[in-house]
Each structure stands twice: as C-alpha cells, then as structure tokens.
Amino acid sequence: MSRYTLYGRPGSGSVAVQIALEELGASYERVWVGREEADVTAYRALNPTGRVPALGLPDGSVMFESAAILIHLSLAHPRAGVAPAAGTPAHARFLQWIVFMSANLYDAALRTYYSDRYSTLGSEGAESIRRRATEDYRRDLELIAPHLAPYVLGADYSLADGYLHMLAGWYPGEPAELHRRVPALAAHAGLVGARPAVAKAMADNAG
Numbered sequence: 319m320s321r322y323t324l325y326g327r328p329g330s331g332s333v334a335v336q337i338a339l340e341e342l343g344a345s346y347e348r349v350w351v352g353r354e355e356a357d358v359t360a361y362r363a364l365n366p367t368g369r370v371p372a373l374g375l376p377d378g379s380v381m382f383e384s385a386a387i388l389i390h391l392s393l394a395h396p397r398a399g400v401a402p403a404a405g406t407p408a409h410a411r412f413l414q415w416i417v418f419m420s421a422n423l424y425d426a427a428l429r430t431y432y433s434d435r436y437s438t439l440g441s442e443g444a445e446s447i448r449r450r451a452t453e454d455y456r457r458d459l460e461l462i463a464p465h466l467a468p469y470v471l472g473a474d475y476s477l478a479d480g481y482l483h484m485l486a487g488w489y490p491g492e493p494a495e496l497h498r499r500v501p502a503l504a505a506h507a508g509l510v511g512a513r514p515a516v517a518k519a520m521a522d523n524a525g
C-alpha cells in the first residue's frame with residue numbers, strides 16, 4: 319500500500335512534491351485532480367483551498383501548501399539526505415529559501431498566470447499586474463542566483479533545489495535569455511534536471 323497520496327495536476331506545484339517523493343524513494347500514489355467544478359468541489363473536502371498540491375500522509379490525514387509539504391517530508395525522513403539536520407544553521411538557510419520561494423517566486427508565478435484574479439479593473443488591470451509580477455519574478459530569481467554554489471545550500475542537494483527547478487522553469491520569459499543573463503540558473507537547471515528522481519517526475523508530468 320502507498321504511504322503517501324500526491325494530489326496534483328501535470329506541470330503544477332505538485333511537481334516539486336513529486337520530485338521530493340522520488341528523491342526519497344517513497345511509496346506514493348499520484349492522483350491528478352480534474353478541473354471540472356464537480357472534481358474541484360470533491361477535492362475541497364480534502365484540501366479546502368481547492369489548489370494543488372496536497373499530500374495524503376500515512377496516517378490518512380491530508381496537508382496542503384507546497385513549502386510546508388517539502389519541509390514536512392524532509393523532517394519525516396531525516397536520514398534521507400534531502401535537507402540539513404533540523405536546528406542547525408544550514409537548516410535555518412534551508413527554511414529561509416523554501417519560505418522565500420513560496421512567498422515570492424510562487425506568488426509571482428500566480429500573479430503572472432492568474433493575473434485577472436488580482437485585479438478589479440478587468441483585463442487592463444490584469445495586464446499591469448502580470449507585468450509587475452514578471453519583473454518581481456526575475457528580480458527574485460536574480461536574488462537567489464548568487465547563492466547557487468552549485469545548489470541552493472552550497473555543495474549539497476536539498477529539496478529546495480527541486481522547488482527552485484520547478485519555479486524557475488515557470489518563468490514566463492524566454493529560458494535561454496534568462497540563462498544567458500543568469501548563468502548560475504542555467505547550471506542549476508542542468509544539474510538538477512539530470513537527477514534521475516527529477517527526470518522521472520518530469521516525465522510523468524509530461525504525460
């Protein structure tokens with residue numbers, strides 16, 4: 319029996335959680351949540367936000383919020399080498415970057431792709447929100463880039479890298495242009511993308 323149930327949609331925020339589950343070698347069932355109203359209504363019984371991802375835990379409870387899920391998985395599997403030991407300065411940096419990415423990069427992605435939800439001024443307002451979100455997105459990717467050495471925490475891969483891989487991959491501009499301007503992000507994308515766990519999760523999302 320699967321220990322975890324991942325609720326997601328192809329190419330959505332569930333990608334980072336799926337990468338994490340693959341990195342852990344965890345047993346999980348992956349459930350795509352439909353977009354029809356009835357599907358979302360049924361899903362709200364598990365996750366009241368109606369958004370993906372959510373993760374069913376081995377005790378049958380369900381949690382949501384991608385950053386919280388990644389932090390939980392790293393703490394629930396302390397010997398898996400996917401995060402520094404809890405309570406250390408390195409773990410403090412792990413928490414810092416995971417929360418930074420959730421609060422800023424993920425938020426910029428939502429303001430970019432759901433800009434109409436952030437405006438009461440119709441499509442004109444939405445367009446200006448989208449433009450600002452894209453600028454914020456680029457600024458925050460550039461803020462992280464100097465810290466990549468080559469991973470978010472330095473020499474060691476952590477679940478923060480899968481998260482960055484997913485979020486940087488959603489950047490609405492031309493990836494080649496972003497990578498030319500921020501070579502550390504290109505190197506990071508190459509390294510992380512080559513990991514078997516990441517490739518497996520990406521292939522599943524590609525269909």
Ligand SMILES: N[C@@H](CCC(=O)N[C@@H](CS)C(=O)NCC(=O)O)C(=O)O
Binds near residue numbers: 370371382420
């Ligand atoms: N803060 C949430 C954001 C989740 C989120 O907004 N997910 C998007 C997909 S990437 C979603 O479910 N969108 C569908 C909708 O909002 O209707 C998290 O980090 O998990």
